[in-house]
Amino acid sequence: MAKLNMVQAINLALDEMMAEDPSVIVLGEDVGVDGGVFRVTEGLIEKYGEARVIDTPLAESAIIGTAIGMALAGLKPVGEMQFCGFSYIMIPQLEGHGSRYRSRTHGQFHVPLVMRVPYGGGVRALEHHSESREASLGHFPGVKVVIPSGPRNARSLMRAAILDPDPVVYMEPKRSYRAFKEDVPETPETVEIGKAQVIQEGTDVTVIAWGAMMHTTKKAVEEIRQARGASIELIDLLTISPMDTETICASVRKTGRLAVVQEAPLSFGPASEIIATVNDHALMHLEAPVKRVCGYDVVTPYFGRENLYMPTVGRARRGIEEVLDF
Amino acid sequence: MPKKELDTFSVSYLSILDEDGNVDKDLEPKLKKPELIELYRQMVWARRTDERMLKLQRQGRIGTFGPSTGQEAAQCAVAFAMKKQDWFAGAFREHGVRLLRGETLTRQLLYYNGQEEGNINEGAANPRNLPISVIVGAQPLHAVGLAYAMRLQGETETCAVTFMGDGATSEGDFHEAMNFAAVWNLPVLFVVQNNQWAISVPRSKQTKSATIAQKAIAYGMPGIQVDGNDALAVYAAASEALDRGRRGEGPTLIEAVTYRLMMHTTADDQYKYRTKEEEELWWRRDPLVRFRGYLEAKKIWSEKDQEALEEEYKAEIEKQVKAFEEMSGWKPDAPFDHVFGTKHERIEAQRREFLAETAKEAARG
Numbered sequence: 134m135a136k137l138n139m140v141q142a143i144n145l146a147l148d149e150m151m152a153e154d155p156s157v158i159v160l161g162e163d164v165g166v167d168g169g170v171f172r173v174t175e176g177l178i179e180k181y182g183e184a185r186v187i188d189t190p191l192a193e194s195a196i197i198g199t200a201i202g203m204a205l206a207g208l209k210p211v212g213e214m215q216f217c218g219f220s221y222i223m224i225p226q227l228e229g230h231g232s233r234y235r236s237r238t239h240g241q242f243h244v245p246l247v248m249r250v251p252y253g254g255g256v257r258a259l260e261h262h263s264e265s266r267e268a269s270l271g272h273f274p275g276v277k278v279v280i281p282s283g284p285r286n287a288r289s290l291m292r293a294a295i296l297d298p299d300p301v302v303y304m305e306p307k308r309s310y311r312a313f314k315e316d317v318p319e320t321p322e323t324v325e326i327g328k329a330q331v332i333q334e335g336t337d338v339t340v341i342a343w344g345a346m347m348h349t350t351k352k353a354v355e356e357i358r359q360a361r362g363a364s365i366e367l368i369d370l371l372t373i374s375p376m377d378t379e380t381i382c383a384s385v386r387k388t389g390r391l392a393v394v395q396e397a398p399l400s401f402g403p404a405s406e407i408i409a410t411v412n413d414h415a416l417m418h419l420e421a422p423v424k425r426v427c428g429y430d431v432v433t434p435y436f437g438r439e440n441l442y443m444p445t446v447g448r449a450r451r452g453i454e455e456v457l458d459f
Numbered sequence: 460m461p462k463k464e465l466d467t468f469s470v471s472y473l474s475i476l477d478e479d480g481n482v483d484k485d486l487e488p489k490l491k492k493p494e495l496i497e498l499y500r501q502m503v504w505a506r507r508t509d510e511r512m513l514k515l516q517r518q519g520r521i522g523t524f525g526p527s528t529g530q531e532a533a534q535c536a537v538a539f540a541m542k543k544q545d546w547f548a549g550a551f552r553e554h555g556v557r558l559l560r561g562e563t564l565t566r567q568l569l570y571y572n573g574q575e576e577g578n579i580n581e582g583a584a585n586p587r588n589l590p591i592s593v594i595v596g597a598q599p600l601h602a603v604g605l606a607y608a609m610r611l612q613g614e615t616e617t618c619a620v621t622f623m624g625d626g627a628t629s630e631g632d633f634h635e636a637m638n639f640a641a642v643w644n645l646p647v648l649f650v651v652q653n654n655q656w657a658i659s660v661p662r663s664k665q666t667k668s669a670t671i672a673q674k675a676i677a678y679g680m681p682g683i684q685v686d687g688n689d690a691l692a693v694y695a696a697a698s699e700a701l702d703r704g705r706r707g708e709g710p711t712l713i714e715a716v717t718y719r720l721m722m723h724t725t726a727d728d729q730y731k732y733r734t735k736e737e738e739e740l741w742w743r744r745d746p747l748v749r750f751r752g753y754l755e756a757k758k759i760w761s762e763k764d765q766e767a768l769e770e771e772y773k774a775e776i777e778k779q780v781k782a783f784e785e786m787s788g789w790k791p792d793a794p795f796d797h798v799f800g801t802k803h804e805r806i807e808a809q810r811r812e813f814l815a816e817t818a819k820e821a822a823r824g
């Protein structure tokens with residue numbers, strides 16, 4: 134058991150997978166000698182060499198496009214988009230090809246690649262360094278999108294992403310990179326992609342969050358528990374797509390109430406998809422309207438105003454209490 | 460059938476004022492004394508403000524910032540050759556161009572303090588400066604569109620100048636922009652500041668081409684490599700390219716060979732991937748020192764002039780930093796004002812929620 138932060142945990146998972154499987158390779162801008170601008174790939178080039186840890190020229194479309202070719206031929210590339218704001222340049226390749234080789238050939242070809250995408254706000258960075266775009270990426274059939282919330286699940290999800298036979302976008306909440314440490318077990322754990330995790334059981338209300346919002350939501354939940362002793366069931370979504378209908382609906386059937394906390398803009402986001410899913414499978418169990426605590430439908434403001442626009446502990450708490458008090 | 464040679468190509472390198480102060484008299488641009496002094500003053504202004512911004516960042520008074528120190532000749536000499544009516548579509552490391560074209564230090568500080576207000580060009584600043592473009596390689600395409608619009612609207616004397624780094628030449632958008640500009644025969648000047656690094660990736664890993672200038676040949680436009688630390692060479696090459704553009708002869712690519720003397724941005728540690736010795740080598744090619752030597756040799760600049768300039772700039776920087784720090788009254792919901800040019804109830808409802816939530820947050824403390 135080692136106490137690691139999220140950067141160290143992802144690095145550990147990459148290191149373990151590269152050691153276990155020579156077909157795992159890492160590529161991207163500044164991922165080699167520099168160890169990545171966030172140091173997530175630190176030390177890998179020294180250990181595995183330039184052929185397996187590639188400092189690419191500056192071109193996102195080429196990073197994913199060549200990774201698709203590598204994956205088609207049996208490698209397991211783990212590419213990096215330096216920031217979510219630059220990941221849109223990969224979309225023609227991801228949507229047009231990465232997501233489709235399997236269905237296009239009825240399974241003759243498949244594309245086992247991982248694209249790491251640091252995302253999210255709260256780090257006082259320049260424009261394009263703060264967006265949460267899991268909704269856009271989650272909208273492509275054939276692409277899996279996962280988001281860890283802490284060091285321990287970051288390690289297990291990365292393992293699962295690399296072992297997965299299909300393209301996985303692995304989004305890293307960079308505000309949580311060094312925010313806290315967790316015990317990460319000696320022996321690797323694997324989680325199943327497509328499964329949410331109930332991290333705290335309860336009976337009064339279900340609360341769902343993911344990524345950096347998990348941390349914010351946990352604090353809000355704890356405040357409410359202390360203030361009024363409510364029994365809250367807290368779910369870490371972990372996989373945006375394909376979403377875990379079972380875990381979400383089983384919980385709502387039990388609690389009858391639901392609140393979702395999402396950093397991304399309100400419209401067309403995972404929170405909306407969660408509500409639609411509950412509507413399809415557990416509507417008659419709801420005792421209150423579902424509350425969404427979300428970002429707003431504005432272009433992500435520069436960091437001078439950014440914090441006003443991110444869901445806070447207070448906002449999450451008020452949203453959850455609104456559902457409890459209905 | 461034997462293969463026959465269809466064409467041959469060559470690339471040229473332009474240097475007028477070399478590292479040791481030698482001047483090629485035949486190539487020396489015909490700039491008048493006040494013009495030479497003005498260009499020098501602009502380069503020093505770019506350097507001093509850059510240094511101050513770095514300090515302010517280190518003191519936590521602004522956010523992440525990418526210094527331009529060392530690239531003043533590549534930036535200011537192009538801006539000096541431009542006309543007011545020309546468009547400028549830059550990336551994020553053209554501090555010198557922006558200042559020369561009328562942007563203030565105060566506005567730059569606002570930008571690096573995380574405020575969109577820093578992008579607003581008002582007063583003396585040139586309304587034909589596009590704001591900073593952080594997405595590497597995107598803005599050259601905008602320059603092509605600007606130039607097309609100018610021609611269609613009858614402004615045949617107007618060029619569009621776009622800047623990018625050596626790293627940006629790897630992006631598809633860069634190549635698409637070059638191709639469109641050449642096919643449409645537009646007055647676009649592409650300036651690649653080849654400062655040897657794209658964060659940690661050296662120029663040698665970015666492209667296998669011997670020069671970046673030669674990439675122009677493939678698109679059917681002239682490309683020239685210039686000593687980017689030689690203000691005279693940069694000025695001469697830019698003037699010629701802009702004249703070509705104004706004569707309707709199409710685009711040009713200039714590769715300005717220079718060096719990023721500082722870290723990529725204040726979030727970077729350059730010693731992870733390069734040495735102090737390499738930096739020292741380039742400090743010896745400091746474009747400011749070289750140009751000052753040229754002016755002194757011409758007896759149009761002296762130690763006394765320099766001292767007076769430093770005093771003047773010190774005071775001016777203080778004034779502008781103070782103006783920046785005294786600005787207040789930012790409208791918290793401004794982002795809602797500028798999502799669209801039209802009002803929509805769905806957005807307005809969120810604005811109301813935002814304002815109510817912001818008030819509750821303030822009450823929560």
Ligand SMILES: Cc1ncc(C[n+]2csc(CCOP(=O)(O)OP(=O)(O)O)c2C)c(N)n1
Nearest residue numbers: 219552593594595624625626627656657658
């Ligand atoms: C499309 C895109 N990808 C990645 C980045 C992150 N990034 C910012 S600057 C930079 C390097 C740019 O190098 P270069 O074009 O040589 O310009 P320089 O920084 O040297 O001025 C990178 C990778 C970005 N801003 N945009």
Ligand SMILES: [Mg+2]
Nearest residue numbers: 624625656657
């Ligand atoms: Mg560069």
